[in-house]
Amino acid sequence: MESNRRLWLKQIGLGVAGIGLANLQPFALPTQGFAKFSPNDLTIKLSSNENPYGPSPLARAAMIESINISNRYNWQLTTELVQTLSKKNNVNTNNILMGAGSTEMLDLVTRLSALKKGSFIIADPSYNYWTDTAEKLGLTKITVPLTADKKLNLDAMLKAIKADTKLIYICNPNNPTGSICDRDQLVKFIKEATKKTIVLVDEAYIDFTEQQSLSALAIENKNLIVAKTFSKIYGLAGARIGYAIANVKTIEQLSELKSWSNGSISIASTAAALASLKDEKFTSETYSLNQKARQFTTDQLKKLNLVCIPSNTNFLYFSLANYKKDYFEQLKTNNIIGTKIYEEQGKWTRITVGTMQEMQKFISAIV
Ligand SMILES: Cc1ncc(COP(=O)(O)O)c(C=O)c1O
Structure with missing residues (x-):
């Protein structure tokens, strides 16, 4: 056990003479048995669209290293991540809000939309884990069938907008169908729809395509919110980290619905996300x-x-x-x-x- 621990400390770059050894002890043992929470060798898990290769080697190392500073709150590292993401997405830092997965962003947008009662529009089928909450918060669901070739029917979604519609959810590419909208058509749709309601574009799977993200459009458009995640191509589903890109005012409104803006991401997930962005x-x-x-x-x-x-x-x-x-x-x-x-x-x-x-x-x- 002792030699295991020494090897472990060596691997994470601390060695026996490393800093804060006493503090580290509870975390340093490699034999906590967490592997049992992952599918075993005999089970093949093909249900949640996770990345079977991840996390990236750099992200793994970053998470291990970050254990040493996880006794502190996460201000500086979060700032660095937000700066990195702003460069990557060609937006300003105040156009970004971080959360524990894009789920948190979907939840915040739902809650913002539900502040005034009304309806929301979603394609059927689409990613609907958040819609029960929307309904519980008093929004009425309007579903719009896909086209025969299983694409989002943007024209029909536009026509479905009512006077009281507060939110339209666009999953692009769409889960569960894997289909993608033509970008020009989507841009046109957004231009029209956002005159009347918030449009949330969920880009969880955009990194598996060559299509350019819509994030830059959100800077000027108060009614467009783009949700992004590290759970898919970056292989960090269990680390729980994602973000939203929106107009400064909209980010402020979303932040007001959280007691601590950007506060729900752990130092390990922040470090992992930063490292993942480097691991092209x-x-x-x-x-x-x-x-x-x-x-x-x-x-x-x-x-x-x-x-x-x-x-x-x-x-x-x-x-x-x-x-x-x-x-x-x-x-x-x-x-x-x-x-x-x-x-x-x-x-x-x-x-x-x-x-x-x-x-x-x-x-x-x-x-
Ligand atoms: C379309 C879509 N949006 C959001 C999520 C939630 O992802 P996260 O892990 O970022 O909360 C998923 C997860 O499968 C998804 O498929």
Whole structure:
């Protein structure tokens, strides 16, 4: 045990003569058994669109190093992260609000929108983890079906705006379908829709595409909010870090709904995010490995005669209408965790793109 501890300290660059050894002791032992909270070698988790390769090596090192300063509040490191993100996104630092994942941003935007009662608009199906809260806060849900090819129907969403509409949610690319809006059409849509209501564009999966983010448009437009996350291509889902980009006034309004603006991110997640932004090798590898595994899976699903929507993300949306076996039973017997049926009509389901090896096992499980 002692030699394990010494090795561990050496690995994190402290050595036996390192600083604050006594303080570190509770955190320094490597054998806390956290691995049991991750899927074991026998289980393949393809349900939550996580990055199967992450966190990046630099992010792992940064998290370990940051343990040593986690007795302090996080002001300076947060400032550095916000500065880095402002450069990356071509916005000012006061256009950014940090949170514990983009979930927190979705929640804040929901609460801002619900300050005055009314309705909100969301495509169906789309990412809807936040909509129950919206309804509990008194907003009425208006759903707009996708087009036949499973894209957001922007025209219909525009037409769905009522006098009392407070929020339109645009997931681009869309979860669970993986489809993406044409950028010019989306910009036009935003120009019109934001005359009447807040538009929240969720760009959780934009890094898996070549499409330019809409974040720069948000600087001048008080009704446009762009949500971003480190959970996907950066592989930090469990670290819980994301952010919103919006007009200064809008950021102020969102911040007022938090007791401590930027206060919900830990020093470990902040350090991880900063390191991840530097690790371009990791993100570009994730991008291309995802593309290859996605292409393989798409081709194989097509060979099985299953209709599959072209994906711009790290997941695939396909129909089980032609599938002859019990898909969920096949997954279960092969220890694969998938998702549910999203649209009963057409029997559409979603699978996360894991590593090539995982996707080969997935395909073998369902053939
Ligand atoms: C479209 C979309 N938005 C937001 C989230 C939440 O992500 P985070 O981990 O940043 O809270 C997810 C998670 O899967 C998602 O798919």
